[in-house]
Amino acid sequence: MDIRQRLIVGSLWIGVAALMAIALEPGVPSTVSEIPKLLVVLFALFLAGVYLLDPWNVISRQRFH
Template identity: 60%
Template sequence: MNSRGRLFVGLLWLGVAGLMATTILVEPGFSASASELARLFVVALALFLAVVYLFDPWGVLSRQPFH
């Protein structure tokens, strides 16, 4: 995947994380319900995927094993 495509996908994942984070912060108070824990997991997963696509720390995207 070229760097332009990685940047685009990484920014999309950052947008997903931002939208999910705003849904968590809008509700007053913090209760550890299952839905809020699932939202936190989705935010963490989206941030992880954004880091992988933006920085490619392990070289996973630049290897292209099936090329």
């Protein structure tokens, strides 16, 4: 995956995290239904970081030539 594709996918994950963050109320999650939403936001930000930073060279590694 080249850098352009990684930037597009990473920005899409940031968009998903932003949309889910809008659904959260500000402050500490007070209800049980807000905890999964917070976990989705954190997971989307994690995936965005993996695609944008590629820390372990997982995304750009070519398995088949």
